[in-house]
Every structure is written in structure tokens, then in C-alpha cells.
Amino acid sequence: MRPTSSTSGKPMAVSSSLNSIHISPRTPKTPRMGLDDAEEGVELSLLGEEERQQASRGLDDSEDAPTSLKKAIGAKDKRAMVLLCILYLIQGVPLGLALGSVPFLLREHLSYSQLATFALASYPYSLKLLWSPIVDSVYFTSVGRRKSWIIPMQFIVGSLMLYISNNVQKLLDNPGDNIVELSVVFTSLVFFSATQDIAVDGWALTLLSQDCLSYASTCQTIGLNTGFFASFTVFLAFNSEAFASKWGVPHLTLAGYLKFWSMVCYSVTFWLLFFKREDKEPVNEADMSIKAVYKTIWTICKLRHVQILVMVHLVAKIGFAANEAVTSLKLVEKGFKREDLALVVLIDFPFQIMGGWLAAKWSRGDAPLRPWIYAFFPRLLFALVATLIVYWFPSPPISTGFFVFLILHTVISSFASTVQFVGISAFHTRVSDPLIGGTYMTLLNTFTNMGGTWPKWFVLKGVDLLxxxxxxxxxAGLDIAVEATECVSDHGKxxxxxVGGVCITRRDGYYLVSGLCMVVGVILLLTFIIPKARKLQALPISVWRVKME
Structure with a gap:
């Protein structure tokens, strides 16, 4: 591999204006026609002094651009969407294994400290920003900028899954003695999948035409969710002997599942290598060195509107943090069977796909964040409904009517969640510079993921403390009450x-934490998230760009 270099002697990343940056023809431009002076002032208020001057100088040029019209999706874009779905599917399969089903299988055999060791496997996906500049800057010209990374990463992922399938019995028979090997293998699996994700994100920006860029997030939703649910919910259901016998389906082993997907990885990799040609991206000043890309990341982070977007991401998911982190655990605690929970998710999955497609259509045009904003309200409403479901959950067995109600609740709330995911991803695709697309999108997606990750520790801790x-x-015939905070956890129970006791919960901290999250979420939504999001989506595309000097 070779790093591409800047055309200038000493590259330095600086914010750009319309007059000084080359914008790829595949990059969607924000239409400026119809904006009055007040709206322009709102947009420029998000920028620093230098950025306002640069954007103001460039507004005249962009105002002449015609408003883009929605066009029918062409055959080339349809083929590109299918390819992206498959590539995202391949990375979703190992993620579902490492982050979902394998910890579930190990939980009865390992201590919490050993499970914490295995949990390190999820870290590479959250830290991929650290090496994304390398993926953007180093490649074989003869192979292609993105294929240079996708092909070897998929081959390694397929080989690792084949290795695990051949050794799964040894690893899982005595997982305590093999915890280091298990952790290393699955951490490597997630690392290579995360690296493939960087390259696929970057390729999506040039693989799709300008009018269809919003569908990149739909492809990610379809592919990633399909792979993740196949390896988590679907696999656990079919791996359960009780589920298999109840519904008359074959019992699926982990070894057989891994062998199947390793063959899929090899097949797709072979097709990419010999039958899929990657279009060459124009060689210009943005084909930069690794050092220059890291400088560009720092420059992007210093842009005031990027900082505001980061703050929005970090607080956007507080309102439904308790619902996402604890509700399913509480339902199982109340007596809802895991097999039934898996069935609910399976029914819900097609609606997620439909939600992703509709959200991509809604995100086209001048207001890509509109569906993301609107979906907050049903998500908060159904977080409240979920809390009430836990509170009034009937004693098992539950009736058919209540089970149908749970399915409807899951489908609608999940639909709103998918709309938000696709909407914000479409916005990231819109503003990301395709010349450093993998790095730019990884940067923005990192903060999106952090917004859903950091509240979980406080939520779980709060449930225990409250x-x-x-x-x-x-x-001896006397009732002795022993106060025990551990009675909240499975271990304490x-x-x-x-000792022959019965746990009695006088106050469940889940309801207090859930209520607090929703109240804070509503306040943040009305006073901060919605106003800032509307201003951010009104900014011209040029202010999100950086260049090399």
C-alpha cells in the first residue's frame, strides 16, 4: 500500500470557503434559493467570525445553484444499494456474535470479572476513529481506494469465523480457562469488522449518486441490522432447544452458523476482487497523507457548528436511555420469556427495514433532519408506555391480547428509532466530505454512538442506588427483615x-430513573436539540468542508 500525498509542500488543514475548496460533483449541495436575510443570519450565527466571513463571501455563488429535484432511482444506484446492504450485512454478523449472543451463552459459566474481560471485544468499534485516517489515506491504486481495505478485512473476518467454528466446542466447554483466547479472537473479529466499516462508509459517498446519498444510511440500517439480529436474536432463538421444539424448526449450532457466514464472506470477497470495479476518485489536494488527515480531524473538531452537533449528539438519547438499557431486563424479570422476546423482535424486523426506507425518502431535500426531529416525540411517548407496561405487567402466563399489544408497542417504538437512526445518518452523509468520507463519517458516528453509550452506566447505577x-x-416462626441492596441484582436475589429468604422490593429505582430521564429529555429537546438541529441543517454544505494547504 502507499499513502497518497498532498500536492503542496507542507499540508495544513484549514476551514474552507466556497471560493477556495473543490467540492466533488457527487456531493449534495444545500439549495439556497428562497432564503431571506433573516434565515441567512440564523445560519451564520452558528459560525465563528472567520467562518462567517468566508461563508458570506461564498453565498453569492451558491445562491445561483438550482434547487435539486427528486429523481427516480437509476439502475446503477439500485445495484450500488444492494452492494452496500451486503457489505454492511457482513460486518453486522460478527458484531451480533461478539456483542450479543456469545456473552449471553457465556453468562452462566463466567464470573462478572471474566465477562468484563470479554466485553473488551466491543471497544474497537467505538474507537475506530483512531485508525480511520490510515484507511482513508493508504491504499493500492490498482485495486481501488476502498477495495484495498474491504477485500482483506472480509477475508480475515471469514477466516476468523472459520477458525472459531472449528474450535467452538473446546472454547465453550470450559470458557473460564479459555477466556483470554475467546477475548482475543472476538476482539480481533470486531476490529477487522470496524475497519471494513470505515472503508464501506467512505465508499458509500462515491458509490451512490448525489440524489441518492440519503439512501446510504438506509443501506446501513438494512445491512447492519439484518446481520446483527441474525447473529443475536435469530441465532439465540434457533439455538434454543425449547424454541426449536416449540415451533418445529431445526436446532442451529454455533459452529454451523459460523461456517455458513465464513463461506458468505469468502464468496463476496471473491466477487469484489474479480468482478466489481471501483471507480477512480479524482486525485487532488484532498488525497492527503496520514498526518494530514489527523490534522484535518482536529480542524473538523474545531469548527463551531461541528462542536454544536457533537453536543446535540451527546444529549439526544438521554430521554429514552432508561428504556433502552433496562426495560427489556425488567420484562424478563417480570416473567416474560426470552423466546417470546425473540419472537417479538423477529416480527418487528421487517418494519425496521420499511422504516429505514421511508426515512431515507423523507431525509431527501432541504431538511434532512426533519424526520429525526419528529421521531423524538413518539420515542419519548413510547418510553413512557414501556415504563407503564413494566409497572402493570401481568403475572405469567400472559394473555394473547397483551402479547399482541407488546408486539405493536415494540414495532411502533422501533419504527421511530429506525427513522431517527436513518435520518441522522443521512445528515452525516450529506455534510461529510467524500474525499475523507470514511474519517468524516466515522467522526460524526462516533459521537452519535457515545450519546447512547455514556448514559447507560449512570442509568444502571441509578437503578441500584434508588x-x-x-x-x-x-x-423459627419469626419474620426477620434483612436490608440488602444486592437483592436488586440477580446475584443478590x-x-x-x-438463605431461605424472599426478596421484597419496596421501591424500584427503575421508575424513578426512567421518569427523570424522560423529564430531562423533554426539556433538552424543546430548549436545545430542536432549535440547534434546525439551524445546523440550514447551514450551507461549504461550511462543513475542510481543505489541505
């Missing part, structure tokens, strides 16, 4: 049961 649990033990 819960009032009692272990009641009957001794098991300990209480071992």
Missing part, C-alpha cells in the same frame, strides 16, 4: 434465596 430492597427470612 432501589429499596429487602430480603425477608423466616426464622440468588443469595437471598439460598
Amino acid at each position: 432501589s429499596d430492597a429487602t430480603c425477608k427470612v423466616a426464622d 440468588a443469595t437471598c434465596k439460598d
Whole structure:
């Protein structure tokens, strides 16, 4: 591989104006016709002094651009969408294994400290920003800028899955003695999948035409969710002997599942290598060195509107953080069977695909964040409904009517979640510079993921701290109440049961934390998120660009 270099002697990343940057013809431009002076002032208010001057100098040029009309999707774009779905599917499969099904299979055999060691496998996907500049800058010209990384990464992922399938019995029979090997193998699997994701994100910006860029997020939703659910929910369901016998389906082993997907990886990689030609991207000043790309990342982070977008991402998911982190656990605790939970998710999956497609259509045009903003309201509403479902959950077995109600609730709330994911991804695709597309999109997606990750620790900790649990033990005919905070956790409940006691929860911290999250979420939505999001989507595309000097 070779790094591409800037055409100038000493590259330095600076913010750009319309007069000084080359914008790829595949990059969507924000239409400026019809904006009055007040709206322009709102847009420029998000920028620093130098950025305002640069954007103002460039407005006259962009105002002459015609408003882009929605066109029918061409055959080339349709083929590109299918390819992107397949590539995202391939990375979703190992993620579903490492982050979902394998920890579930190991939880009965490992201590919490050992599970924490295995949890390191998820870190590479959150830290991929650290090496994304290398993926953007180093490649074989003869192979293609994106294929140079996608092909070897997929081959390695397929080989790792084949290795695990051949050794799965040894690894899982005694996982305590093999925890280091398990952690290394699955951490490597996620690392190579994350690297493939960087390259695919960058390729999506040039693989699709300008009018269809909003569908890149739909392809990601379809592919990634399909792979993740296939490896998590679907696999766990078919791997369960109880589920297989109940519904008359064949029992699926982990070894057989891994062998199937390793063959899929090899087949797609072979097709990419010999039958798919990657269009050459124009060689210009943005084909930069690794050092220059890292400087560009820092320059992007210093842009005031990027900083505002980051702040929006970090607080956007607080309102439904408790619902996403705890509700499903509470439902299982109340007696909802995991097999039934898997069935609900399976029913919900086609609606997620439909939601992704519709959200991409809604995100085309001048207001790509509109569906993302609107979807906040049903998500918050159904977070409240979910809390009430947990509170009034009936004693098992649940009735058919209540089960149907749970399905409807899951489908509608999941639909709103998918609309938000696709909407914000479409906006990222719109503003990301395709010349450093993998890095730019990875930067923005990193903060999106962090917005959903950082509240979880506080939510789970808050449920424990705010819960009032009692272990009641009957001794010699007398009731002895023993206060035990551990009675909130599965371990504490098991300990209480071992001493012949019964856990009694006088106050469940879940309801307090869920209510607090929703109240804070509504306040942030109305006072900060919506106003800032509307200003951000009104900014011209030029202010999101950076260049090399």
C-alpha cells in the first residue's frame, strides 16, 4: 500500500470557503434559493467570525445553484444499494456474535470479572476513529481506494469465523480457562469488522449518486441490522432447544452458523476482487497523507457548528436511555420469556427495514433532519408506555391480547428509532466530505454512538442506588427483615434465596430513573436539540468542508 500525498509542500488543514475548496460533483449541495436575510443570519450565527466571513463571501455563488429535484432511482444506484446492504450485512454478523449472543451463552459459566474481560471485544468499534485516517489515506491504486481495505478485512473476518467454528466446542466447554483466547479472537473479529466499516462508509459517498446519498444510511440500517439480529436474536432463538421444539424448526449450532457466514464472506470477497470495479476518485489536494488527515480531524473538531452537533449528539438519547438499557431486563424479570422476546423482535424486523426506507425518502431535500426531529416525540411517548407496561405487567402466563399489544408497542417504538437512526445518518452523509468520507463519517458516528453509550452506566447505577430492597427470612416462626441492596441484582436475589429468604422490593429505582430521564429529555429537546438541529441543517454544505494547504 502507499499513502497518497498532498500536492503542496507542507499540508495544513484549514476551514474552507466556497471560493477556495473543490467540492466533488457527487456531493449534495444545500439549495439556497428562497432564503431571506433573516434565515441567512440564523445560519451564520452558528459560525465563528472567520467562518462567517468566508461563508458570506461564498453565498453569492451558491445562491445561483438550482434547487435539486427528486429523481427516480437509476439502475446503477439500485445495484450500488444492494452492494452496500451486503457489505454492511457482513460486518453486522460478527458484531451480533461478539456483542450479543456469545456473552449471553457465556453468562452462566463466567464470573462478572471474566465477562468484563470479554466485553473488551466491543471497544474497537467505538474507537475506530483512531485508525480511520490510515484507511482513508493508504491504499493500492490498482485495486481501488476502498477495495484495498474491504477485500482483506472480509477475508480475515471469514477466516476468523472459520477458525472459531472449528474450535467452538473446546472454547465453550470450559470458557473460564479459555477466556483470554475467546477475548482475543472476538476482539480481533470486531476490529477487522470496524475497519471494513470505515472503508464501506467512505465508499458509500462515491458509490451512490448525489440524489441518492440519503439512501446510504438506509443501506446501513438494512445491512447492519439484518446481520446483527441474525447473529443475536435469530441465532439465540434457533439455538434454543425449547424454541426449536416449540415451533418445529431445526436446532442451529454455533459452529454451523459460523461456517455458513465464513463461506458468505469468502464468496463476496471473491466477487469484489474479480468482478466489481471501483471507480477512480479524482486525485487532488484532498488525497492527503496520514498526518494530514489527523490534522484535518482536529480542524473538523474545531469548527463551531461541528462542536454544536457533537453536543446535540451527546444529549439526544438521554430521554429514552432508561428504556433502552433496562426495560427489556425488567420484562424478563417480570416473567416474560426470552423466546417470546425473540419472537417479538423477529416480527418487528421487517418494519425496521420499511422504516429505514421511508426515512431515507423523507431525509431527501432541504431538511434532512426533519424526520429525526419528529421521531423524538413518539420515542419519548413510547418510553413512557414501556415504563407503564413494566409497572402493570401481568403475572405469567400472559394473555394473547397483551402479547399482541407488546408486539405493536415494540414495532411502533422501533419504527421511530429506525427513522431517527436513518435520518441522522443521512445528515452525516450529506455534510461529510467524500474525499475523507470514511474519517468524516466515522467522526460524526462516533459521537452519535457515545450519546447512547455514556448514559447507560449512570442509568444502571441509578437503578441500584434508588432501589429499596429487602430480603425477608423466616426464622423459627419469626419474620426477620434483612436490608440488602444486592437483592436488586440477580446475584443478590440468588443469595437471598439460598438463605431461605424472599426478596421484597419496596421501591424500584427503575421508575424513578426512567421518569427523570424522560423529564430531562423533554426539556433538552424543546430548549436545545430542536432549535440547534434546525439551524445546523440550514447551514450551507461549504461550511462543513475542510481543505489541505
